[in-house]
Amino acid sequence: MKRLFVQGSSFCDIDCDYCFVRGRNDKARLSLDYLHDVYRIINNSETDVEIVWHMGEPLVLGFNFFKKVLEYIPVSEHIRHRIVTNGLLLNDDWLSFLADNCISLTISSDGPIEVHDRYRTSRKEAGTFEVVHKNLCRSIKKGVCDSVLCTITKESLSKAAQIYEYFSSVGVEYLGFNVERQLDSPEIQVLSLEKFDSLELFWKDLYEAWEKDSYSLFIREFYRTLSALNSDECPLQPDELKSNYNYSLSKNGDLYKYIPQIAGSDSLVSSPFFVGNVKNLNSFEETSELPVYSEMLNSQRLCSEKCDFYRFCGGAFVLEKLVENGMLNSTSTAACERQVIQLAKVVSRKHG
Numbered sequence: 001m002k003r004l005f006v007q008g009s010s011f012c013d014i015d016c017d018y019c020f021v022r023g024r025n026d027k028a029r030l031s032l033d034y035l036h037d038v039y040r041i042i043n044n045s046e047t048d049v050e051i052v053w054h055m056g057e058p059l060v061l062g063f064n065f066f067k068k069v070l071e072y073i074p075v076s077e078h079i080r081h082r083i084v085t086n087g088l089l090l091n092d093d094w095l096s097f098l099a100d101n102c103i104s105l106t107i108s109s110d111g112p113i114e115v116h117d118r119y120r121t122s123r124k125e126a127g128t129f130e131v132v133h134k135n136l137c138r139s140i141k142k143g144v145c146d147s148v149l150c151t152i153t154k155e156s157l158s159k160a161a162q163i164y165e166y167f168s169s170v171g172v173e174y175l176g177f178n179v180e181r182q183l184d185s186p187e188i189q190v191l192s193l194e195k196f197d198s199l200e201l202f203w204k205d206l207y208e209a210w211e212k213d214s215y216s217l218f219i220r221e222f223y224r225t226l227s228a229l230n231s232d233e234c235p236l237q238p239d240e241l242k243s244n245y246n247y248s249l250s251k252n253g254d255l256y257k258y259i260p261q262i263a264g265s266d267s268l269v270s271s272p273f274f275v276g277n278v279k280n281l282n283s284f285e286e287t288s289e290l291p292v293y294s295e296m297l298n299s300q301r302l303c304s305e306k307c308d309f310y311r312f313c314g315g316a317f318v319l320e321k322l323v324e325n326g327m328l329n330s331t332s333t334a335a336c337e338r339q340v341i342q343l344a345k346v347v348s349r350k351h352g
């Protein structure tokens with residue numbers, strides 16, 4: 001299985017304060033011509049592919065666009081489509097269309113209204129909770145939404161239990177957490193999360209809410225951490241370090257490898273990951289590993305030698321190492337603290 005992340009447009013109908021996607025006012029969209037090329041590449045390739053529409057709001061592309069997408073790249077036993085959405089446009093027509101065509105949804109929600117509406121706002125600064133909540137519930141009921149992504153912000157830090165209860169009450173099965181961050185910028189500004197103690201407390205409160213609920217939800221971060229804890233060796237090979245696994249297509253047909261968020265970036269950071277334009281490619285396999293890949297593996301080796309938390313992480317955070325440390329051949333980033341170390345400390349203590 002490979003994953004192809006596609007940016008159909010960088011435009012978004014809302015304007016979350018913490019969003020790092022560039023060009024959120026830019027309505028330019030992926031030319032459907034490129035989808036012919038994508039289909040050729042998939043057909044000439046050896047494994048199944050999940051196409052993930054993300055980075056910008058995919059649903060603003062409209063029905064007709066996605067109907068065409070399915071004409072050009074039909075769902076089959078080898079090809080799946082997934083849309084990562086802010087959930088605002090999900091009316092009955094969309095839900096029927098997605099269900100009829102077996103397209104899965106991942107919805108972004110930050111939890112209860114007081115947390116969600118702090119940063120997930122419209123361009124007029126209006127909260128989006130009410131609509132997203134209604135659409136999240138309908139999508140789950142319809143069997144279309146199988147996962148939710150929640151961003152941890154300053155607002156969330158003291159509200160882990162409420163966040164857990166909210167997602168449990170709406171029937172979410174799979175929950176993943178990202179910690180608010182700014183990528184693709186030399187000045188990493190992590191809003192108000194400099195104090196890692198508060199984040200540790202967040203993970204602890206969340207874990208306790210999960211424990212109290214008999215571990216009912218699938219929480220990605222806890223499952224990964226527990227599987228590392230229960231294994232003698234590092235059980236993780238981060239997706240971005242898997243050979244020929246992640247690809248990313250930007251709206252101008254340029255294909256990148258390894259890092260999902262790289263498409264759409266106009267920064268120099270993206271250039272080592274550039275593979276070529278889909279017009280000039282025939283299969284994923286013909287795109288041999290880029291020179292940056294051996295640097296990534298060296299950096300992973302360095303992590304395995306130097307970091308006490310390697311087994312919980314597998315030496316990931318390639319983009320963060322580049323942006324925060326200015327080089328790949330490095331370890332320790334703020335992202336390590338936020339996404340791995342504080343979490344591992346909490347779960348390890350719980351399992352004593």
Ligand code: SF4
Pocket residue numbers: 303304307308309310311313314315316317331332333336337340341
């Ligand atoms: S937490 Fe950071 S330093 Fe440790 S293994 Fe992961 S990427 Fe490397």
